[in-house]
Amino acid sequence: MRTTVTVTDDALVAHVDARDASTDAGRVRACIERSQDLEECRERVADLEQQAERLEREKRLILEQREEHSQLVAAVEQQRTLEQERAQAGLATRAKWWLFGRDEDD
Secondary structure: OOOOOOOOOHHHHHHHOOOOOHHHHHHHHHHHHHHHHHHHHHHHHHHHHHHHHHHHHHHHHHHHHHHHHHHHHHHHHHHHHHHHHHHOOOOOHHHHHHHHHHOOOO
């Protein structure tokens, strides 16, 4: 198959280094190869963007899990503190708490 293309020398030289190809056909081949390289780069960029999005989703999930974990730890520590206070409280204080509820000041 033979294809004829008319391109100004300035257009070819602007896109292909003269060392890469010394003939017009060589310059055209170099342009085609360069366009193929660019397409591979575009595909790689698309893959990296997908990977970045996946990592961002994973990061958000980890941060959400960390927040949930922190809240659970705080609740457990609060419960532990209440249990320790109950254990150390006297019988009269525990009876008062049972009858009237526990004030923040207690």
